[in-house]
Amino acid sequence: MNFLSEFWEFLRARKKFWLFPIIIVLFLFGGLFVFSQGSVVAPFIYAIF
Numbered sequence: 425m426n427f428l429s430e431f432w433e434f435l436r437a438r439k440k441f442w443l444f445p446i447i448i449v450l451f452l453f454g455g456l457f458v459f460s461q462g463s464v465v466a467p468f469i470y471a472i473f
Contacts, residue, residue: 435441
């Protein structure tokens with residue numbers, strides 16, 4: 425949690441709020457790859473990329 429609070433302070437101090445959508449998309453894709461490993465959805469995800 426310390427990392428998240430320091431990261432939030434960095435974004436507020438530097439006014440880099442445009443990084444939020446990029447980080448959210450990266451986390452969503454990462455979660456998608458982690459949760460789709462070994463599932464029925466995996467072949468369809470790999471076909472997209």
